Amino acid sequence: MNWSYWVPIMVVASSLIPGIVIFTLSEERIITRTVLNMTGALSKLLLVGWMIWGVLNGETFETRMYLVGDLELVLRAGPLALIFVSLSTVLWLVTTVYAIGYLENSPYRSRFFGFFSLCVTSTVGVALAGNLITFLLFYELLTLSTYPLVVHRGTEVARRAGKTYLIYTMCGGALLLLGTVWLYSITGTLEFTPRGFLNELDAEHHQALTIIFVLLIAGLGVKAALVPLHGWLPQAMVAPAPVSALLHAVAVVKAGAFGIVRVVYDVFGVEFAASLELTLPLAWLAAFTIIYASIRALYQDDLKRRLAYSTVSQVSYITLGVAIAGPIAAIGGVVHLVHQGIMKITLFFCAGNFAETLGIHKISEMNGLGKRMPLTMSAFTIGAFGMIGAPPVAGFVSKWYLGLGALEVEQAWVIPVLAGSSILNAAYFLPVLHRAWFREAPEHWPHEHNFGRRETALALLLPPLITASLALAAGLFATLSFSPLEWARFISLREFYQS
Amino acid sequence: MIQTSLSVMLILSLLLPVILAIPVIEQSIPQQRIINSLSLSLAPSILLLIYPDTIQLDLDWLFFGIGLAIDDGNRWILFTVITSWVVYATRFNSCEQHTDLVISKKNNSFALLSITCSIGTILSTDILGFFIFSSIMGYTLYGVLYHQQKRNIKTSGSLYIIFLIIADIALFDALLIAVHTIEKLEFDVIQISMSNIASNQLYVVMTLSGFILRGAVWPAHIWLTRSYTSLNKVEAGLLSTLPVALALLGLIHWLPTDQGVDESIAFSIQLLAICTVGYALIRILAGSIGSELLAWLTLIYNGVFLYILGIFLKSETAWQSYEFIVFPYIALGSITISIIGWIRIQQLAQQQDKLSQKFEELQEGLHSTSSMLTNLLRQITDSIETAWRMLRKTATNQLLKLFYERHSIDKHTDWTLGITLLVILGIIIVGLG
Numbered sequence: 001m002n003w004s005y006w007v008p009i010m011v012v013a014s015s016l017i018p019g020i021v022i023f024t025l026s027e028e029r030i031i032t033r034t035v036l037n038m039t040g041a042l043s044k045l046l047l048v049g050w051m052i053w054g055v056l057n058g059e060t061f062e063t064r065m066y067l068v069g070d071l072e073l074v075l076r077a078g079p080l081a082l083i084f085v086s087l088s089t090v091l092w093l094v095t096t097v098y099a100i101g102y103l104e105n106s107p108y109r110s111r112f113f114g115f116f117s118l119c120v121t122s123t124v125g126v127a128l129a130g131n132l133i134t135f136l137l138f139y140e141l142l143t144l145s146t147y148p149l150v151v152h153r154g155t156e157v158a159r160r161a162g163k164t165y166l167i168y169t170m171c172g173g174a175l176l177l178l179g180t181v182w183l184y185s186i187t188g189t190l191e192f193t194p195r196g197f198l199n200e201l202d203a204e205h206h207q208a209l210t211i212i213f214v215l216l217i218a219g220l221g222v223k224a225a226l227v228p229l230h231g232w233l234p235q236a237m238v239a240p241a242p243v244s245a246l247l248h249a250v251a252v253v254k255a256g257a258f259g260i261v262r263v264v265y266d267v268f269g270v271e272f273a274a275s276l277e278l279t280l281p282l283a284w285l286a287a288f289t290i291i292y293a294s295i296r297a298l299y300q301d302d303l304k305r306r307l308a309y310s311t312v313s314q315v316s317y318i319t320l321g322v323a324i325a326g327p328i329a330a331i332g333g334v335v336h337l338v339h340q341g342i343m344k345i346t347l348f349f350c351a352g353n354f355a356e357t358l359g360i361h362k363i364s365e366m367n368g369l370g371k372r373m374p375l376t377m378s379a380f381t382i383g384a385f386g387m388i389g390a391p392p393v394a395g396f397v398s399k400w401y402l403g404l405g406a407l408e409v410e411q412a413w414v415i416p417v418l419a420g421s422s423i424l425n426a427a428y429f430l431p432v433l434h435r436a437w438f439r440e441a442p443e444h445w446p447h448e449h450n451f452g453r454r455e456t457a458l459a460l461l462l463p464p465l466i467t468a469s470l471a472l473a474a475g476l477f478a479t480l481s482f483s484p485l486e487w488a489r490f491i492s493l494r495e496f497y498q499s
Numbered sequence: 500m501i502q503t504s505l506s507v508m509l510i511l512s513l514l515l516p517v518i519l520a521i522p523v524i525e526q527s528i529p530q531q532r533i534i535n536s537l538s539l540s541l542a543p544s545i546l547l548l549i550y551p552d553t554i555q556l557d558l559d560w561l562f563f564g565i566g567l568a569i570d571d572g573n574r575w576i577l578f579t580v581i582t583s584w585v586v587y588a589t590r591f592n593s594c595e596q597h598t599d600l601v602i603s604k605k606n607n608s609f610a611l612l613s614i615t616c617s618i619g620t621i622l623s624t625d626i627l628g629f630f631i632f633s634s635i636m637g638y639t640l641y642g643v644l645y646h647q648q649k650r651n652i653k654t655s656g657s658l659y660i661i662f663l664i665i666a667d668i669a670l671f672d673a674l675l676i677a678v679h680t681i682e683k684l685e686f687d688v689i690q691i692s693m694s695n696i697a698s699n700q701l702y703v704v705m706t707l708s709g710f711i712l713r714g715a716v717w718p719a720h721i722w723l724t725r726s727y728t729s730l731n732k733v734e735a736g737l738l739s740t741l742p743v744a745l746a747l748l749g750l751i752h753w754l755p756t757d758q759g760v761d762e763s764i765a766f767s768i769q770l771l772a773i774c775t776v777g778y779a780l781i782r783i784l785a786g787s788i789g790s791e792l793l794a795w796l797t798l799i800y801n802g803v804f805l806y807i808l809g810i811f812l813k814s815e816t817a818w819q820s821y822e823f824i825v826f827p828y829i830a831l832g833s834i835t836i837s838i839i840g841w842i843r844i845q846q847l848a849q850q851q852d853k854l855s856q857k858f859e860e861l862q863e864g865l866h867s868t869s870s871m872l873t874n875l876l877r878q879i880t881d882s883i884e885t886a887w888r889m890l891r892k893t894a895t896n897q898l899l900k901l902f903y904e905r906h907s908i909d910k911h912t913d914w915t916l917g918i919t920l921l922v923i924l925g926i927i928i929v930g931l932g
Contacts, residue, residue, distance in 0.1 A: 295876055295877075298877075299881075403675045404678055415675065419672065422671075437642065437646075440648060476561060478562060478563065479559075
């Protein structure tokens with residue numbers, strides 16, 4: 001049996017099959033559902049571990065299936081794919097544990113976990129996609145599988161948010177489709193290739209390629225929440241906390257940002273994109289998004305809404321890193337794909353804990369929270385400092401490489417953007433921390449649940465502690481082998497130096 | 500064997516306070532154990548202090564690879580820092596505020612983390628390690644000093660954190676310039692190499708700005724004077740021996756003292772030093788005899804140091820000749836100020852002079868201007884957002900209308916819309932073929 005052919009399919013199937021089975025389960029089958037969820041998540045983790053080991057030893061994991069005509073569905077485990085697939089696999093496992101605790105006793109759990117698994121299936125498909133058409137398929141599947149999760153609560157606000165989400169993402173999908181079809185009509189291939197596959201095209205196509213680039217980036221920019229295509233994200237925060245965590249850290253937003261990385265690196269090639277003068281405007285747009293969204297975050301009293309604007313800002317670091325078009329900045333951008341995910345998921349888990357345990361949704365209600373929930377608040381503090389870019393949390397590593405990368409290619413204007421972003425991040429996170437750690441707690445919390453000696457349920461407490469530790473470890477041990485930074489270096493090396 | 504034990508001690512001096520800081524978050528730890536942890540955490544550092552040898556350790560696995568060392572120079576600073584923490588621990592033991600156990604525990608955690616970072620800052624052998632430890636120390640020290648909810652403490656805490664963040668950004672930029680130009684970040688390499696490169700001036704300016712903000716040199720001293728008037732004497736004493744003294748230490752480690760810099764920069768530093776000392780003297784003569792006195796003495800101490808630094812930066816030989824007095828000056832100066840201040844504060848009641856009131860007014864003015872600016876920013880972004888929302892709504896409502904009319908989606912079948920769209924996508928893909 002040719003394992004290298006089947007493993008990518010097995011990685012996708014490890015969440016797809018449990019997802020389909022879960023749909024058929026009745027609400028009371030809690031144990032079966034939990035076993036299916038955990039088995040899927042753990043087996044995916046093992047399979048991804050296998051792929052990483054194989055790739056490090058020179059093995060190639062690739063699956064090809066004919067779709068229609070000459071178009072193939074290609075799943076390939078390259079270095080860039082593996083960094084994203086590892087992130088989504090690890091965080092899916094943690095989020096599953098969290099979601100099990102979070103949704104205890106709530107209705108429609110089978111529907112929720114079914115779509116939850118489909119969502120991860122789509123994300124893994126996006127990560128492993130070996131060509132643009134496969135990417136597009138999973139990218140659209142992701143939209144459709146996350147929509148029911150956004151509207152899961154069934155409230156009017158949730159339905160409205162879902163509608164906005166769908167309009168934005170479907171429009172984005174349409175632009176992406178248009179760009180893909182046009183590109184295919186010019187090149188006859190959509191295969192992701194290191195350093196791109198367009199640089200040998202005649203100069204007569206350059207104008208068309210510029211428009212295609214804009215179409216693709218606009219299509220992907222919707223999910224990556226680039227301003228002004230970000231409107232859906234702050235609204236989508238009405239979803240349950242595990243969904244928000246998934247949207248902001250693992251799946252939707254990341255799929256958009258990852259898509260931008262793919263288009264710039266493996267479709268156009270960063271040097272070719274720079275020669276068409278496409279990367280600099282993209283960098284400007286990313287920089288504007290970083291600052292604009294941070295300013296918006298300052299004025300939000302709703303915790304999840306503030307975190308949502310923070311996501312809009314932080315995800316653009318990835319785009320900025322790619323668009324600066326230099327090897328060191330590329331490391332910063334790619335590594336932030338992982339770092340932002342770990343830090344942001346921590347913050348959303350904590351926000352969910354505050355809401356579930358004490359009924360706290362607003363920042364103005366967070367006085368003295370550190371005293372009542374010290375462990376959750378400690379995790380939140382680590383996540384917040386990471387977002388600010390304070391050492392030694394992972395966010396510092398990303399900013400370090402982005403700054404160095406900008407200096408390397410003489411784009412020093414990026415430094416004030418990073419500095420401004422840090423100040424704004426501090427301005428909207430530090431008051432939250434001050435309130436929680438140093439202000440007096442109220443006599444009664446809005447809706448307090450008693451969990452005995454523990455500050456909250458164990459299934460809710462462990463995930464943020466694990467992800468906060470990961471965020472700290474990713475900063476403290478950044479240069480160790482297998483760290484996200486080392487993977488990002490490997491990817492940058494491949495993109496810029498290997499022929 | 501001895502070397503290994505000393506290396507372990509070097510790591511323990513940083514690790515032990517962190518280990519002791521973690522469990523105190525848990526609510527079931529007994530009070531006495533918490534109090535003991537503060538004193539216990541200093542034990543490895545005290546051993547390092549009394550063992551008279553130079554010890555060096557490279558931790559390549561930590562962060563981007565940082566080095567730790569203790570030698571005759573930084574042993575002076577370590578002595579100051581340990582003394583300050585011992586005084587603080589003593590105060591903590593006798594503190595009457597222990598009625599609120601959790602606040603004590605929290606303070607203790609912040610203090611333990613500050614101990615690690617202050618010792619880490621001193622033991623660092625490169626500017627990256629120095630930056631990381633001193634930056635974290637800045638934040639954890641906020642938890643130690645500004646935990647009370649009095650209005651004046653909150654205001655001084657805000658000023659402290661604002662200055663800290665801006666200083667960190669300046670130093671971060673200096674770090675980037677250094678890595679970009681010379682790659683190696685050890686103090687001795689920096690001291691020699693940074694004077695010979697084109698971006699030297701920017702690096703020096705960024706470094707100076709960062710440490711002037713952190714070290715409370717005139718005119719960036721407001722946070723210090725405000726803190727001294729609002730904090731109690733033991734906590735205020737930590738300011739002179741930790742952020743201020745370590746900022747001075749940073750200046751001599753980060754700047755190319757061995758090779759000299761541009762004459763005009765050295766002259767500017769000396770001018771700043773004269774202004775700082777002059778201003779502090781005027782304030783003392785004008786009658787600042789309360790808690791603020793400690794702050795003005797600190798400013799004089801900073802000013803004198805800056806003047807000497809200016810000489811080092813002008814002359815290539817001065818540093819080699821007078822290096823031996825710099826570390827004792829930083830160490831003993833800060834301790835002396837703290838002692839004088841503590842005695843003075845006990846003798847005299849706090850007084851607010853007219854000049855202080857004017858400064859208060861100035862700060863109020865700055866505060867209201869910044870509020871006005873933030874409000875303006877908010878209004879601008881709000882209007883952009885509203886305009887964009889309206890534009891989007893007009894366009895998408897039309898689209899939706901068309902779509903909804905055909906599908907008439909009801910409350911319970913909303914998700915079927917997704918499946919419909921998936922089918923449409925499938926049709927498009929087939930169409931492509």
